[in-house]
Amino acid sequence: MSVVSVQIGQYGNQLGSLFLQNHFCNENTENSIYFRKTKAGKWVSRGILLDTEPKPIETAVKVARKTGFNYPAIVRRFGGSSNNWALGYNCDAEFLHDTIDVLRKQCEKCNSIESLLFFASLAGGTGSGLGSHLVEEICDIWTCPIVVQSILPFASGEIATQSLNTILTFNSLFECADAVILADNGLASDLARRIHRVELPTYSDLNTVICSGINRSLALRRSTSSLIQCTTHAHKFFHEFHVPHLAQKALQFDSSTWNGLSSQVERMVVSGTKNPFVIPRNYDQVSVFGNFCVGYGQGSENIGETLKGIHNTRSIMSEYSWGTEKSISCCSSSSSTLIPLKRQLDVAESMFLNSAYLHHYYSHGLCEEIFNSAFCNIEYLLGLYDL
C-alpha cells in the first residue's frame, strides 16, 4: 500500500521535502509507503514535485540528495504565480496534462495505491491555484482518494490577497478532496517559541514544528485510509497535534504514561485547543465530528479503549517508538478546526464587496460568479461546523 506525494509551490516543496526526509530517516523497509527502490538499488520518492519557480525545487532536490534519496519526477514551468489564485488556476492546459501524465507514470509503478497526498499552501499563488485545479482534475478522472495537507497563513497577514486565495482554494477542496489536514503558521510559531525555546523562529523552524506532527500521523501503512474513514461528506477538515510535544533536549527525559497521554489527548480534542500547554478556561462543548489517533510505543493497545468515548474515533497502534518512549498523534475534526477560516472569510468578503484587488483575478479569467458561489459554499460549510 503506497502513497504518492505531490508537492506544489514553495510551501509544498519545503514541507514535503522535510516530511520525506524525516520519513526516510525513520523507516527504511523494502515496501516503504513513500519510497521505492529503483533497479539500480537507489531509493527514490514515489511522488512528484511541481512548481512555477525554480528555487524551491532546487533546494528540495539538494536536501534529498544529501539525505540519500532522489526525486525522479519533477514538473516545472517558469514565470511564478504572483500570489494570484487565478494565475495559478488558469495555467496552460499543457502544463496540467504533463503533470497528470507524470503522476500517472509514478502511480503505475506502485503495486497498490492507498491515496494521493498533496502538500500545498492556501494563501499563495501556485500551491493554492494550481493545487486546486489539479485536485479537481484528478477527482474527475481517477477514483483514488486525495488527502491534502495545507497551511493557513499568519493572521496578521503575509500577503495582501491571502484571504481571497484561501476562500477560493477551500471552495475547491470542499468539493474534491477526501480529507484535508490543516496547519497554522501562527500556532506553529507559538509552539516554537514556548517549547523549543527559539526566540525568533524562522520559517524553517515553523516547518520543523509542523512536520513533527504530520510525520507521526501519516507514517503508518493504513494512516490515510483510516483518516478518510473518519470523514463524512462535509466534515473532512482536520487539525493535528501530538503529545508529548517536547524540545529536542527534553525528549530523553520524558516519562509520560498512557493514561496521562490519553487524557491529554481527550482534553485537547474535546475542548478544541491545539496547544497542549494551554489549559482551557471553560470547557465549551465543541462537537467532535471525527478523530484519528496513532499511538507509538509499548503497550499502546489501551488507548483505543480510552478514546472510544469520543465520537467516531479510529486508532492505530504501533510498537515503534518515535522520539520518546510513548507518544500519541491525533488528527481531529471538530467545530474549532475552522475558526481561522471564519476570519479569513470576513476579510475576503470585505475585500470583494469593496472591489479591492479583483482586477488581478478578472484579468486572468475569473468572474464575479465564481467569487459569489465560493462565498456561499464556505458560509454553508461553516454552518455545518456550527460556526
Add this chain to the structure above:
Amino acid sequence: MPHELINIQVGQCGNQIGNAYWRTLLKEYSHFNEQSGSQTQYTDEMSSLFYLPQSQTRDFSFEKMRARAVLVDTEEGVVNQTLKGSLSSLFEPAQIVASNSGAGNNWAEGFHRYGPEISDQVIEATRIQLECCDSPQGFFFLHSLGGGTGSGLGSYLLQDIRDEYPKITRLTMSVFPSRESDVVTSPYNATFATSKLIEHADCSFCFDNEALKNRVTADEAIAKRQPDKMISSAAPISPLTKSINEREKRPFKHMNGLVVRCLSSLTSGMRFGGELNVDLGEISTNLVPYKDLHFILPSFQFVPDRRLNASIQSTFFDSTSYLYDCQPSRECFLASSLFFRGNFSIFDINTHLSSIQKKISIPYWNENVFKLGLTNFTGFKSSDYHKRSVLGLFNNTAVCQRFDQCINDFNRLYKRKACVYLYENAGMDTHDFENMRYSVERVSETYREMKVRAQGHESEEIKIARARFKPLRR
C-alpha cells in the same frame, strides 16, 4: 534563474540612473561571487539582468556579458559617455537607439515627433532582448517626467510596448521634477506624462528631485556630525572624503545613487536567495488594489543593530525617509510592503509590524496589509551601519499631494496660455491639454476619496450585501 527583467532607459535622467545602476550591480555581483566562492564571473544569479550573447557561451567573464537593456535618447551626449566609459562592453550597438537633435524639454516633441520616428527601432531592440529570455518578468522604464525625452518619448514607448507585448508587466521608475526646477515647462510635461502612466503602466515607483536633494543634504549633515558612522547616502562606494563642495556642485550623482539603491533592493529578492523571495509579479499584485491607483512611494532606511523598531517606524512615518515629496503620516496606507536586506528574523519583524498596524490608517478591508521580502545578501562591502537595510514601498494616498501641486502649477501657466504654442507647433491642441489634466485630477480625486472612505467603517449597503452570502436558515 529565469525571471528576466528588461531595462529601458529613456532620456538624460533615465540613462544616467541606468548607468549608475549597472555599475552598482556589477560591484554587487562581484562581491557576491567572492563571498560564495564561485569560479566564474558570470553566474546563474546574474541571468535575470545580464546574458551571454550566442557566440560567447564558453566565456563566463564580465567582459563578455551583455546587459538586458535598451538605451534610448534623442541627444548623443549621455549615450556617448556610456559608450566611452567602463560600461561600454555591456551594450551592443543594437541595444542603443539615439537621435541627435534633442526634444527641447517639450513633451509634445518627444511624443508626437520622436515617438513615431524612433519607436520601430526601439521595438526591434526589445524584440531582440526578449528572444534572449526564457521567461521575461517585466519591463523597467527609467525616466524623468519633467523633461522632453524621458517624459514624452518615454510615454510613447510605454504605449507602444503595451500594444506590442500586453502580457508582460510594465513598471516605471519615474522621477518627478522639483518645484524649483529650472525647466519652465516641467508642470506641463509632468502632467502629460502622468496621465499616460495612469493609462499604460502597471505599477509606477515615484521619486521626486526635491526629496532626493533633501535626503542627500540631510545625510551629509549627519555624516559631518558623526563621521565615524560612514554614512554615505550617495552612490554606495563613494568615500566620505570627497569634499562637500563637490557634492553641492554635482548633486545628481548622489541623488541617482539613492534611486539606484531602491532599485537594487527591489530586485534583490529575485536575484539573490533568502527566506522570503518576492518577485515582480507579487509586488504588483500586492501593492495595487485598484487598477488606476498604482503609484507607489519608496522609502529607504539603513538599520543599525538593535534599532529595528525605530527604523521601521521612520520608514513608515518620517517624511525624510521617503524619496518623494509628501507628508505621509496623516494619510491612508492602501497597501504596504517592506523589503529587508541582511540578517533579520521574521518573528521580530512581525512583532514590530503588529504594533505599527495599530498606528497607521489602513482601509478596514485590507487587514492583511504588509507584504514582506527577506534577502540575506546586503550588496556591498561596507561598515556595520550599512549591513542591514529596509526598503518600504507604500501605496499611500499622500501621492496625490504632489499631483495636486503639479496641477496647480499647470493651471497657473495654462491660464495665461504660456508656452502653449510650443506644444501646439508639435501637434497638440487644447483638448489634449484639458483631457490629460482631467485624467490626473480624476486619479487625485480617487485617492482622496479612498482616504475618506477608508477612515470610516463598513457601510450599511455592504452589510446588507454580505447577508446574501449566508445560507437560508431552516
